Amino acid sequence: MPTMYYIGLDVHRRTIRYCVKDGSGAMHAEGTIPATRFDLDGWMRTLPQPWTAAMEATVFTGWIYDHLRPHAAALKVGHLFCRQRGCRNPL
Numbered sequence: 001m002p003t004m005y006y007i008g009l010d011v012h013r014r015t016i017r018y019c020v021k022d023g024s025g026a027m028h029a030e031g032t033i034p035a036t037r038f039d040l041d042g043w044m045r046t047l048p049q050p051w052t053a054a055m056e057a058t059v060f061t062g063w064i065y066d067h068l069r070p071h072a073a074a075l076k077v078g079h080l081f082c083r084q085r086g087c088r089n090p091l
Helices: 037-044 061-071 080-085
Strands: 005-011 015-022 027-034 051-056 074-078
Touching: 005 061, 027 037, 037 061, 051 061, 061 074
Parallel strands: 005 051, 051 074
Antiparallel strands: 005 015, 015 027
């Protein structure tokens, strides 16, 4: 079974910070890319396969989620409200 890679995304208006780790917690990559579809496409071509990612819900998350989803094994969005107060159906 192939190793799953886990990616944390910190989404901002103009940039996206990322960190790529494997299941043992070993870091494989980290950096910042411009928050554009073009740059996301180029970045995804460099990713080890398969990968899953998570990001916090922001006003900029929607289009990024829609753009990454077809390429990810899984893609999760967490909402700060759910983390603070608990949700029955978190995102």
